[in-house]
Amino acid sequence: MSRISVRGFAVASATAVTTVGAVVGVASGDPQSSGDNLEAAASDATLLADIPLGQMAQVQSLSLAEQAGAQAAAAESTAQKSAEEAARIQAAKTAGEKKAAAEAKAKKEREAKAAKERASRASGGGRDASSFPAKGSYTIAEVKSMARQMIPADQFQCFSNIVERESGWRYTAQNPSSGAYGLVQALPGSKMSSAGADWRTNPATQIKWGLKYMNSRYDSPCGAWSFWQANRWY
Known part of the structure; x- marks a missing residue:
């Protein structure tokens, strides 16, 4: 056996x-x-x-x-190897979907923020230049107050940084060499006539023109300030 x-x-x-x-x-x-x-x-x-x-x-x-x-x-x-591979593929797919969703959300938030900023810039700070009563002269404090009311709050400091360096907030400042004039030193100064015939004597008109110029050329006063820092002009 x-x-x-x-x-x-x-x-x-x-x-x-x-x-x-x-x-x-x-x-x-x-x-x-x-x-x-x-x-x-x-x-x-x-x-x-x-x-x-x-x-x-x-x-x-x-x-x-x-x-x-x-x-x-x-x-x-x-069978076990197949199950493990299927689980790995599913995990990778899930991770990819989560990443795509997060990126889509972030993009949507950026677009909403940009749209809000564009709307804010389009409407200025909420007050138009023509709403200020005309005066024979203006102090620096009065000019700054006008600017605060006309320029979006998140852009005012950038605007102020440029004006401080270009004219020291003097709306009658003129460069003897180039002829640039006013708060934002428009060259020539007559460019500001597109914002108002009183561009020589009204700081509100100059602020209106300067804001429009910065928005159109640099997308915002802060964009203009970034360029100014790199080049010492804008």
Whole structure:
């Protein structure tokens, strides 16, 4: 009974091959080969005969079971790898979707902010130059007050930085070399007539023209200030 094993089944199978080989040896006329093969075949045939047919079937069943188990293990491994790959792809897809959503949200916020700034610049600070009563002269404090009321709050400091360096907030300032005139040193000063005929004497008219110039050329007073810092002119 101890001989019954997978190895025993293999030996039994080999015995049949050996027996066939012995017969072939005899047919070829090789006495030595024929004798050896016949002797081996006889020995193996005896071993094969020792294994009952029922136990032989059991050996075959065990071998098939082992093969089935190996195949099942391989299939399970393949399925696990497929599941892991699918999970990785899904995670990457989810991360990509989240990133795209975040970028879309940020873009929308930037566009809304830009639209708000454009609207603010288009309407100025809320007060038009013509709404200020005309006077014979204006103090620096009065001119600054006008500017605060005409220029958007988030752009006033940039506007002020430029005016401070160009004219010191003096609306009658004139450059003796170039002829540039007024708060924003328009060159020539007559350009400001597009904002009002009183451009020489009315700081509100000069502020109106200066704001429009900065918006059209640099998108905003802060854009003009950035350029001024880099070039010392605008």
